[in-house]
Amino acid sequence: MLMQDKLAYVTGVANHRSIAWAIAQVLDREGCRLALGYLGDREKQEIDKLVANLSRPPLLVSCDVTKDESVQEAFGVLGREFGRLDTVLHAIAFARREDLDGRYVDTSREGYHLALDVSAFSLNCLARGAEPLMTQGGGIVALTYLGSQRAMTNYNVMGVAKAALESGIRYLASELGPKGIRVNGLSAGPLRTLAARGIKDFSTAHKLHAERSALKRNTEMEEVADAALFLCSHLSRGITGEVLYVDAGYRIMGA
Ligand code: NAD
16 A cells, blocks of 8 residues: 555546556555546546546546646645645646647647647646645656657657656756655656547557567556556655656667
8 A cells, every 4th residue: 555645636537548547546556545637528527437446536626737727726626625735647748630740840839839838838837736735745747758859750749848848857856856746757658548549650659669679569558557656656755857768668779
């Protein structure tokens, strides 16, 4: 029970395939009390179908990270209902399909702003909202991808957003460290989720990953969830500002 009596705000549950849902289940199994963040009515309907699988009903807290008042309201609810937070999971990303389809050089100004706002600046929003509630320190974990470091086919503006996210992780870790708040990234190999469906030729990337990774297979959802548990729990208490790769050893391989 690594998360006994801990309180977590898990964002990014869109449906049963979401990485955030796999992580929510592991945190729940380890004794954590959950608040699940969701974007809108469609996601809420999906979550309503899932919550019976948890050991106790989660608090449901809507939050659109592009709207300051929505973020403020979400943390207001968390403050009133939980009074404290120990963990925040950032599992939020979005880019327009046309910006994941063509050439990066053709990304529109609007598409660039939207992708960076939803996928990177949102970590600032969550960290700022959580800071006053993380009175006993704790862990903030954000999901990222290797496209931040390498020019991955069709990842385009999302790679730039993930680079900003990872840099933000380091700045936030340095600023919040004195309060015992750790901020880390978890870089997952390709997983078949709703967000992944927006990436052109995702299946090809998925297949290549299995062929080229050190373990000669794809990353599994449960592996990512277990690593997230590690980063959220006291087991990783000496680690902050890092990006942990859970990618079956894809990143370390040469030509
Ligand atoms: P997903 O579609 O299940 O999750 C994406 C979430 O972002 C959804 O819940 C969606 O509602 C939320 N979201 C989008 N716009 C939002 C907004 N304005 N406000 C609040 N929430 C918003 O897909 P996923 O693959 O589970 O993605 C979760 C995270 O994991 C993302 O950051 C993604 O980039 C990252 N990731 C995914 C993979 C993969 O292969 N699937 C690999 C590495 C990293």
